[in-house]
Structures are given as C-alpha cells and as structure tokens.
Amino acid sequence: MVLQKRLDYGFNGYQVPPIPRATRSVRRRGIIRRKADGNGTCPFDLLATVAGKLLGEGESSPDSTGSVRGEEQGAIVKDEKVKEAEDRSLKEKSYTEGCYERGFFISELVSQAPVVNRSLSELPHVQNDTISRPASAGMSSDCSEKLLFAKQFVNGESREERENFSSKTEQEASGCGVFSSCTLDTENDKQVKIEQSNKAKVSTDKGAAISSSKFPDIWDKNPSTLVTSDESVKLSLSTYPAPCRSFPVIRSDVKLANKDDDENSGCTQPSTPNKASGAPRVRDRPIKKLLASKYWEENLKSDDEGHANSGAKTMHVYYNRNIGYKHQRSQRDFPFKKRKLFKCGSFSNSDGEMSTDGISSSPTNDLHGNASGSSKASSGGCAAAGTSVFNGGRAFLRPGDSHVKFRIKSFKVPDLFVDIPENATIGSLKRTVMEAVTAILGGGLRIGVVFQGKKVRDDNKTLLQTGISHDYKLDALGFSLEPNPVQTSQPLGQDCRSCVLPYETPQPLTRCPSPSTVVHTGIQQGRSDDHTGTSLSNCLESDHESAPSPHYAALEKISANSRALVPLTAVNAEALSAVPLRKPKRSEATQRRIRRPFSVSEVEALVQAVEKLGTGRWRDVKLRAFDNAKHRTYVDLKDKWKTLVHTARISPQQRRGEPVPQELLDRVLTAHAYWSQQQAKQQMKQPLETYLLL
DNA sequence: ATTAGGG
C-alpha cells in the first residue's frame, strides 16, 4: 500500500514515513540554550546596568557551544548516532522500493557528504561499509529486504556523519585564520583632529577593513550540505593603540565646538545593509566567542591628546567571561525601542565632548544643570560604555565654585578576544564584538579613581582631603572602569577601592558621532596580548541593536563639597531608579536571537532533507542537513519549513526577502503535500490498529 | 528533549 502510494507520488527521494521513536539515544546538539540568567551580584550593578544599556543589547546569542566541543563530543555522538541509526532501522517498517536502490543511496551519500572537498572515492571505507554492511538479524517483519537496504542507508548516513565529524574537528583544529591587518583611526587621532578643527569632524573608522584571508566559499562546493570548514578567525580586540590606557584628564580648557558638525558621522549614518548574511556563500557560522579572558589594561595618566604621561601603570585582570555573559543576558531585555530612540550605536567618544560642552556651570544644579552639559558627555560616554578606561574628562571650573565638575570623555575597550569564522559576515563580526564588549560591562564594573598617578583607594576620603578641589591640578584626576572584583577570578593586582557611582542624567536625544571606539584586533593566540593586529569599528550600524541609551553614561560627578561620594551616590541611585532600570529584576531576561535569514543554500538543504525525512522529524532534519549549523535548531527548521510552505503558496509578489528559487518552492509544496498525506495515512492506520488489537 | 502550533 505504501509502496503504491509512493509510486503514485513519483518522487523517489523520500525515505520513510515518520516513525515515532520510542527512545532516542542521541540527544541534543546544537540546541541553543537560552535563558541564562545571572543576578547582579556585583556591588556596581548599577554601573553595569548602565553600561549594558549604553551598549544596547548584545547581538549574538550564546548559541555557540564553543569550539571546544570538537572531537571528544564528536566521538561520543558518533557512536550514538550509529546506535540510533541501527535502532531506527529496525523500527522503521514501511519502506518503498525506489528509495533503496543502491545507486540512489550511494549517490546520495556522495552528494551529501559533508566533507567539503572529499568524495567517496577518498573514503573507501565508507562506501564499502555502506554497501556491504550486513543486515542485522532479528527483524520480525516481513520486509527484511527493505530493512536491509534501509539499514544500509542508515549506516551510510551515520558514516556520513562520522566523516562529518572528523572533518569538522580537523578543520577546527587547524582552521584558525588570522586577520592580517586592519586599520582605523585612533581615538587619539580623532581627538587631535577635533582639537584642531573646531568642527569636530571625525574621520570614522568605518573604513576599517578586514583585509584578511580569503573568505572561502564553501557553499559553492557543496551547497546541499551545511557543512563548512570551521575555520575561524580569532580577533584580539583591544583599544587602539596598544594597551588601553588613558585616564580622563580633567582639563580646564573648555572648548565649545560646533555641535552640529559632527552629527552626521558615526552611527547615525545609514549603514550598509548586511547583505552578506543572505548570500549563500557567507555562512553565518556560529560565532565562537573566545572572550574567555580579557585584559584590562590601563595606563595611568595620558590625556586624550595622546600625551603619554609618566607613571603609567598597567593592570591586567583576568575576566571571567561566563559571568559577564550572564549579566549581559540579563540586561538584554532592555526595551528595544528605547535603544532605537537614541541612535547611539558606537562607542565613539569624540563627539560629545566637542560638541556640547555645555558646561554646566551652575553650582546649584548639580543634577539638572549638568544634564545639559553632561548629557552630551553621556552620549560620548555611552558610546564608550564598553570600555574599560575613561578616556578623557573635562573639568569645568568656576571661580568660587567649590564644586568640581568634569565630564568623562570616553571609555576605551579593554582587550577582547573574539573567535570568529572567516566566512562569518561582517555583521556577525560586529555583533560579536558588541557582545564581547557587552559581556565586559555586564560583568559588573566599578570605578576607580586615580589622582596624581595614584589610585585613591579610600572611599571615605573627601575630595578635599584627597586633593581634588576646584583648584586641583588639572590632569591629575582620572577614572577607570574596572572589572568587578566579585566577578573577577583574579583579584586585580592593584586593586583600587575608590569609586564613583554613575551619575545619571536626563538625556536628550543625542547621537553618537563616529564609531570611534577602536577595537584592536590582533592575532589571538590563546590570550596573549597581541597588539599588532588591526582595528575595527564595532559600531553595529547594520544591526539596529546598537542603540545604547545615553541615559546611562557612566558619568561621575564629584563635588568638592560633598564630604565624600556617599551623598552623591544616593542621589545617583535615586536618579537611576527613576529610569527604566529593569535589569536587576529580570535577571533571567533573554534576548531575542538575532535574525538569520535562511540562505538559498540552506533552504535547499532543508528541502532536500525534508523530502527525504518528511515533516515532523525535525530533529533528524537538523542532524542531517544542519548538523553543523549550530544556530539552526530543529525548531528553526520547522519554522522555516512552515514559512516556506507559506511562501510557496503566496504569489511571488508577496514574497519578501531573498527570493527563493521557484523550483525549490515547488519542491516544498510537493514534499509538503506528500508528507501531509503520509501523515494522514498514518493517522488512519493508528485507530485501525488499535481497533484490531482490541 | 522533541514536536506542533499559535503569536
């Protein structure tokens, strides 16, 4: 009967009808786990929150299970697969002739071989095994012959997967590409430029190019399988140049700049759509984020003009990425719209300072008065949120004013390590960087205060006692963002205790001028700080997710009057609480995964798999065609199929996105119809059997 | 963990 049906259908690619599997020996793999939640345990949660919001939500989801899970797990799974395969072969009973012609299978195996540049000829054992594998005895049904073939097929399949694995691991092991060089402007450059021309025209580093290894187009070679090399590029991101440094320098030379001149730069600019993702060739491979270790370096003193000062110190802190990540997650539920509102996507810093400089001079409106002046700074800060060190600050002093006012110019990003496949899209790269940065901030930050080259550890000291008065020496005060000790596995060498809480200011709509945050990418070997690499802008223009709210610029304000920072702290906390600060609450907040449109190649693979396996076996489909696409879960595949069917039914005019070849859509409809029918049949038989049993 | 469907 089944056979008849099948023949009627005339499609010989279908394999077997869905068979309920009582037991699964193979589990998970590539399943995206979300809902990582972490509680803000750091004392400076506030700051972390702020920073996180500034950054906006991190893009990529933690779908990558990491590159570590190579061979070891692979080996395990292999066996399981074989087991399952055999297991299944014994269970599946309704087979149809057409499918089991050896030729068919063999060719299938060949065409589906996940190994990019291999053919069966190179893998004799596979072929042999596939063909000569003896059928296991113990079949009870009368379709032993069919089972035999089925088994062969299944075995072949598992073989295929084995091969898949080995090749994968191989490539994983050796596929560490390297970005050769990138360039971009340094912040210092910008600063200089800005200083020179009041116009604050900043050359963005958008041009930063990743001149690097070719982006192998694996797709072309084997479009039907989603297996690609696992070559990945590891980027070491750090501030440029070299170890991030720069403490903000409080300066008295307040400059006013044309506010509008720089508004067009940076993230407000329309970004080039990330077409790459749609292209079949560019595989949105899981991004392996190896942000395991982060280095926080800071050199004390050195103003943003590039004047290196003496007394430079460097501090390395081992930063636990996982923890940071959790926090990152927890911050993600920040209202998307909010982020959009403020088109502040970059970590740029040049703008704010220059432009507004609305020096809030009024001694009285510490909070509101500053809002105007600081707001801008905030924007700058916001941009820089993902950084570890304040880059610059400005003091606004007024005679007779016992308050010390200043503004943080920017932050710099500490070293980050990113592991990303070569064929990843720029968009994903940006996302990754964003995530890295966010992770840091999410890990909890605290502020360190450096005065005259020394860390001020005593939080109880007053500014006056410390020497920070309205007539303190300029350039003597600095701030730093430091990893939270609570989250840090390694106590910072030079622990700094002092801190200043973030000062939140009402933020008018401002934008970030130029994506100046320079991310320094270098060849990452383990976690050596290699600063020879290149830099990239990590302004995620293409992804509107980069709209941190300027609200949270970690801007501190020091009042010479306030005995200590305590009073201010209270105020700040209060101010913050008034803002949509929902992070602490929804610690388990999850972020919506980034949208990753299926490429034609993927659709092709999906269709092919479904034709063979049918609908309703998404796990198998996943394993079969998307085993290496870690970001595609079976649910995704199912959803995609759903939309594909829908797409196929609507008129071409109504379709959106990357057009799917009509041919594929036709196959979708055909397969869908077929399997729907099968399913219906299955349903029919069910009650019948039940009836017979009774 | 998977599947199926609605949102």
Place this chain on the structure above:
DNA sequence: CCCTAAT
C-alpha cells in the same frame, strides 16, 4: 523568532 503545551 519566541513561547507553550503536550509528548
């Protein structure tokens, strides 16, 4: 894509 209910 997300979320859930039901397996």
